[in-house]
Amino acid sequence: MNPALDPSRSSAVLASAGTGKTWTLTGRIVRLLLAGAVPGGILALTFTRKAAAEMRERVVARLEELAYADEAGLSAALAELQAPDDDAHRQRARALFEDYVHAELPLRASTLHAFCQELLGRFPLEAGVPAGFxxxxxxxxxxxxxxxxxxxxxxxxxxxxxxxxxxxxxxxxxxxxxxxxxxxxxxxxxxxxxxxxxxxxxxxxxxxxxxxxxxxxxxxxxxxxxxxxxxxxxxxxxxxxxxxxxxxxxxxxxxxxxxxxxxxxxxxxxxxxxxxxxxxxxxxxxxxxxxxxxxxxxxxxxxxxxxxxxxxxxxxxxxxxxxxxxxxxxxxxxxxxxxxxxxxxxxxxxNALLFPELEWQTCRLLSSAEQAEWVRYKLDARIEHLLLDEFQDTSPLQWRLLKPILDEFAADPTRGRSAFVVGDAKQSIYGFRRAEPQLLELAAQTLEQQLAAVRLPLNASQRSAPAIIDFANTLFLGEAGARIGFDAHETRREGLYGAVEVMPLFAAGERDSPDNDGGLRNPLTTPRETGEDRRAAQEGEWVATRIQALIAARTPVTGRDGASRPLHYGDVMVLARQRRHLGALERALGAAGIPYLSATRGTLLDTALAQDLLALLAVLDAPHRDLELAQALRSPLFSVDDHDLLALARRAEDAKQTWFATLDDCLERPALARAQRLLSRWRGLARRLPPHDLLDRIADEGDLVRRCRAARPQDSAVAANLAALLQLALDSDHGRYPTLAGFLRHCAGLRGDAAPDEAPPAGGEARVRVMTVHAAKGLEAPAVFLVNTAPGARAARAGWRIEWPIGAERPGLVVLTGSKNDRDPLSQALVDAEQAREQREDLNLLYVALTRARQYLFVSGFAPARGEAEDSWHARCRAAAQALTAAANDSADTPPQLLHYSRGQAPAVQELPASSSTERLDPALLRPLRAQKPATDSSLAIAPEAVLRGQLVHALLQALSTPGEVDRARLPVRVASQLGTAIAPSLYAAALAEAEAVLTAPALQAHFAPGLRAWNEVSLPVLGDEGLQMNVIDRLVDDGERLWVLDYKTHRTGDAASVLEGAREQLLRYVDAVRRLWPGRPVLAGVIWTPKAQWLPLDPSA
The missing domain is CATH 1.10.3170 (Recbcd, chain B, domain 2)
Structure with missing residues (x-):
């Protein structure tokens, strides 16, 4: 029995890693709903948006399961939730999903900061914060x-x-x-x-x-x-x-x-x-x-x-x-x-608040004598059940913020409200964010005393194989376990095969000595390589080799259904305490041809796509930036080659002008002509559009994603990174007075962790995940490599020490401590206390790392420059492995010094796909796509010369009908670069005469007269039988009363009736789409048959 699922009692759950914490939390929410709680009366708080989103998704999934399960499945689900299996509860369970979806107020599963933001937004005057902050x-x-x-x-x-x-x-x-x-x-x-x-x-x-x-x-x-x-x-x-x-x-x-x-x-x-x-x-x-x-x-x-x-x-x-x-x-x-x-x-x-201001103002709002009673009364009316997730990450200030809410619950025990706290002090690894794991015990005691809560420790893993649990139990026996509050673990997966390997440290050797080849290193291009760097490279090579060996050996990975399949790259996670030296490991993986995904933070602005686009934006902001223009021109967006770039540079130098201005003199080169056309347009837009909209136009008009994928096929995250950059542009000014220069300054100011992350690649390719232990919190993998484990905990440094006793209302002391030889007894005591806390957190971090593994754990490291610390992770892991292998005599067939421990019988693997999904696919997705219907009339076969002539006439009509002065001398070169081909003078002259005849025809003046509100080459998504098609209206005219859809037809064969009939279906689609954009406006359409300079109106009723 799991008393934490009882909706009538408050609970404090102390859940070790992999013991089903999230399952218990979401199960309790479902039990609350099943007992009659309304979604809007439940408040579930956690610390990350990802965790909050996962919580909501799991609740919805469980409600869907209850709604759509067969009778036997519903009985099993109710039994799992420890709910009565009578007719009333079965009927209620079936209706929960619909009630949840249509609830007046939704379940509030959010971050603590989102809760604070909502509360201050509701009571800005009482909190003393600006409204609309x-x-x-x-x-x-x-x-x-x-x-x-x-x-x-x-x-x-x-x-x-x-x-x-x-x-x-x-x-x-x-x-x-x-x-x-x-x-x-x-x-x-x-x-x-x-x-x-x-x-x-x-x-x-x-x-x-x-x-x-x-x-x-x-x-x-x-x-x-x-x-x-x-x-x-x-x-x-x-x-x-x-x-x-x-x-x-x-x-x-x-x-x-x-x-x-x-x-x-x-x-x-x-x-x-x-x-x-x-x-x-x-x-x-x-x-x-x-x-x-x-x-x-x-x-x-x-x-x-x-x-x-x-x-x-x-x-x-x-x-x-x-x-x-x-x-x-x-x-x-x-x-x-x-x-x-x-x-x-x-x-x-x-008019802004940062996270500390958010927390402090909320804390004051809930505890100040003047406003607290009124605010708590309004808040109390909505919160019937409070659930607090990951409580080991709570800071003293956050506890002070939450305590009045819990006190209010205890003040009226007749209302049947409940509180639920879950966490694990052993997984508290965010001390740099002021997390205080001892507050979890204080919260549990508070719930026990004020709400008669039940305390429930969970130490039985639902995740890890017995070999992993044996290793963790052995490692954390004695003083290490006592320091973090470790109790012996069990596992619910007794039959799961698993293994642990601890490699000896990669120590200094021949490769550690500098090469004596007499060569000199260029310090501008080649960084100095230390012995530690070389040992890190050795470790990276070993990790890559071991992963390849696991793949080659078809190492079994067993699912919860008991079926086993061969391990693939996506089953492997590589963890490190810090990012230093991860680059050497990633280079080793790349050299071995192993696909990997690095979780290094703040890398979006380091991607080629972002750097190229920022260079382009810098040029649009200040066209004199020749270096940035060179980078933009060489990018896939323009793909200007070295010959064209050198020609541009020479002409700019001869003319004593910027490269941007010189582009006008290089229109005979198609790539530069295309760049000139796009850059001139975007330069004008840069003065009017905010950065997000400008980037969106650049991506669309420059065909950015397709060109980048063609130039860099290995870059699978182009679209995702573009979306991330657009989001960054949208967020950069929080919607207030965005400017291009401001966005560029904002990007330049983002450094390190403050910069956004690079998006993960799209698609389902299996990749090794490389990340820090902090980034892996909440994740798991069948095989985990724990690397660079030799360094010990860092020495204490001078700096601020703030003493905030557990449970106290406020800090009691603020001290700026000095260096080691300049500390008074009080300062030294504060430093010692913080050092002890950091050492506990270092053990917590090791515990988190080990418990990410489901079946296989590999521990390695290399000797640091100052030697291995006695309490290093590697030393502790080596001692645990030695104890296990000595007891099991399990290292007879392993290489010398390699410690190997396994438990269970390795199962035979089945030929299963690397990943499978039980979701049903829409059958429409499995049908082959039909080719897009061409926008032009294809009823007649058209010779290549006629195609070129038609394209030329279209281009000339567009150029000559666009408002503004047209440089007739440069027009041939401009049109040729637009079409990407050379044009014979005779063909150009004939096409120009045809276009001018259209523009001057009396019957067509209503569509080309100066001052008309008109658009050329209007891209329009049109939904037809074949799906969504992107068609182009040659010209759209608004005469103030009606909208005119004009389509140019250039073929010389047939008569007027056949030409119009061939365009009928296409024009009707255009008319329908335009009517959707301008509802209520009359829309007319027709064909301009250019060889005859004739207007052919469409009769929709014919």
Whole structure:
């Protein structure tokens, strides 16, 4: 039984990896609906849009299953949900899907931030936020603006408090780069500062007082008092005398202490440090008086004086560190609070909120004494059931935000409301986002105490084979498991075959030495390769070889139905703790011909498509950019070859003008002529259209996707990346005053993780997935390679430490800690606490990585430059594998040092497709497509010369009827480049005469008169029997009363009746389409028979 499915009780589910957390959550939602809850009364919150979308999709799928299952299937589904199988529940289950679809208010399954945004949007006045605010996601851009404003203000006001704070930091050795990083770090944690200073009119004093109390610090304290004391001076003299009389020790010399007793303050402290401490200041020298020269009494006296001096020196050093911590923190807070004020003003002008502002304003709205009761009353009326997913990722501020809602639930137990919390502290890997896994336990206790909730631990995996579970249990036995709260796991897939392999580290060897071929490396083209790089390449080659071996061996992959098939590339996932060295692995996969998909973030703007389009936009924004124009011309959009590009460059140099202007002089070259025509049009559009619309026109008119696919067949993500770039253009200004220059600046400002991701390739080709462990959260694969496992946890660094006790309303302390040798006891305690948290999170990350594997796990690594850490992932995995293989004697047939553990019998594979779908295909998709019906009349056979003549007449009519001055001298070259072929002078002259006769014919003047509202070459999607066709109306005229559809016919055979009859069906389709665009307007159509310059009107009723 699963009590978490009981809709009448609140629940706290502690679900380990792969134990069916999402199934339980969605099952509870279905049980709530089955029990009579309305969709709009259920609020389910998670932390990512993807997880929220998956939650909604799974709920809908389960409701569909209940609606369409046969009688036996419905009984099985109700039993799985632990719901009664009576007539009432069966009838209710059948109706759930329809009720859900037609519900007045839908199920709210969203992110916490979306919930906050909705709430602030409903109560902007109560929250004190601007109505109609936008949510800005590019935080780094706003933080940089705020920092620059504060630094610029320092130059204008050198006597301000901020300028004085800068002087203090400069004295502490803080440089410009460190200053920017300190301010950025504090701005990123501004919500914690708001909480710490809530209700205070003097935030700086509030924070400073709390720090002074805890250090402790007093401005009246003399940090040099201990070394300046008379007793210390006496000790210095006595020890100096003994050393001078009896001789120096190995490290402490009489000369170093000479005259120190006459000094005071910093000078005496510096003299004692030089005499008694190591040069790096990390520890005192050892002091051992030589027994040959010192009697026992003399040695004891010397040791006593030395110990007393070290004690005085230690007291003064500790006092100085406390003073330094206070001064440094207060100075940095002074600048940081100024930056927070600047950021607030920047966001106010932009009418925007960032995520921390969103959370904090919602928190204030739900907890402030003035507004909270009214807001909670309105909110309480809609929320009957609350479900919180991935609770281990909750921050203290988010817990404070959610706590009032849970308190409101407990205030009225008669309403039958429920709360559900699910998470796993072992999978908390987002400490850099302030996630606090201990809040999961606090939330469980809160639900137990206030709502009589049931606590349910889930440790039985529905995902992994016994071999994987054995490995995880062995690895996390003892102190590692105790640190992350690990309990022994079980698996529901007992018969599933699986294996674990741990490779020895790739250590330094021959390949690690630089080549001695006497060659020189060009540093501009060839990066320096380190030994670590070469070892990473070795590991990448091994991973590629092992994957190929798994494919060749037809390694079995067993589905939940028990059928086994050969492993394919899409079954493999490669995980790393960090992105460094993943490039070497991807190069190895590529060299081996293994298709892979990299989840490296922020790569959209690095794709060839994006770079080419951004270069083109830069030219349209500023045509003098010759370099960007060269890149655009060489792109698949124009495909200008080197010969044409060199000719353009020479002519531009001779004419002393830009390449863009010189394009007008190169129309005899078809590729350049096409580029000139398109660029001139897009240059005009760039002044009027927003970036998104301009890019859309470029893609359409330039036939971008088809040309890119033809030029780069291996790039399967062209269409997806184009869509991502269009979305980026749409989002760049949040709909406010978009400009091309602004979009280009926006793209230039996107760096690293702030940049959008490259879209995954379309199609179903199986590919190895390469990603970090963070990116793999929530994913799984039959085979997982865990690479680069030798590095240990990083050492603690100087920076901000904010102490927010578990369950407390607000942080108690904000400290800017110094470097290792400059930390007072309080700072060191905070650093140690954070280091312990990071070490726990490092173990959590390893746990997440291991539990992504369903059947096969491969662990490898290479020796880092500083050697393998004792607590590295590889060391822990090696120890676990050794314990398992020793117990199972399972490594007899494996290569030396390779540790292999397997459990179960490998099944025989069946010839199944790599991936299969149970979804039924629409039969229409299986029918062969018929060729598109041509837009021109094909009733008569047309010779190639006639085709060219017809195309030429069409092109001339288009050019001559377009408003504006026509350069007749260049018209032949322009038309030839448009058609992509050479044109004989006689043919051109005949076609020109025919076109001019049409334009000057009295019967046709109504369609070509100057000042008419008309369009040439109108692309129009027309839906016919053969499906959607893209046809082109030669000319569309709006005379103010009627719309005219004109179609040019150029063939010389037949009579007027046959020409019109051949175009009838086509014209009727055009008329129908135009009427849809202009409903209520009369639409007429006809043929202009160009050889006769004759108008042939269409009679629709004939």
């Amino acid at each position: 936008t949510l800005a996601e590019r935080e780094d851009e706003y933080l940089a603006q705020a920092i620059e404003q504060v630094l610029a203000r320092l130059h204008r006001a050198p006597d301000s408090a901020e300028a004085q704070a800068l002087d203090v930091l400069a004295q502490e050795g803080v440089g410009e780069w460190e200053l920017r990083e300190l301010l950025r770090g504090l701005l990123q944690r501004r919500a914690e500062l708001w909480a710490a200073t809530e209700g205070s009119e003097a935030p700086l004093e509030t924070l400073s007082t709390a720090l002074a109390t805890r250090l402790p610090y007093s401005a009246d304290e003399d940090p040099y008092g201990a070394v300046d004391a008379a007793s210390c001076g006496f000790r210095i003299s006595m020890l100096h005398g003994l050393l001078q009389e009896l001789g120096d020790t190995q490290y402490v010399k009489a000369a170093a202490l000479a005259g120190a007793h006459e000094l005071q303050g910093p000078e005496r402290l510096a003299a004692l440090l030089t005499a008694l401490y190591k040069k790096d200041g990390s520890a005192p020298y050892s002091f051992k008086p030589p027994k040959k020269r010192y009697t026992e009494q003399q040695a004891a006296t010397a040791l006593d004086h030395h110990a007393a001096l070290l004690e005085a020196l230690g007291l003064s050093l500790e006092a100085l560190r406390r003073h330094s911590t206070y001064r440094r923190t207060r100075a940095a807070l002074t600048l940081g609070l100024a930056a927070m004020t600047a950021l607030d003003e920047i966001l106010r002008r932009a």
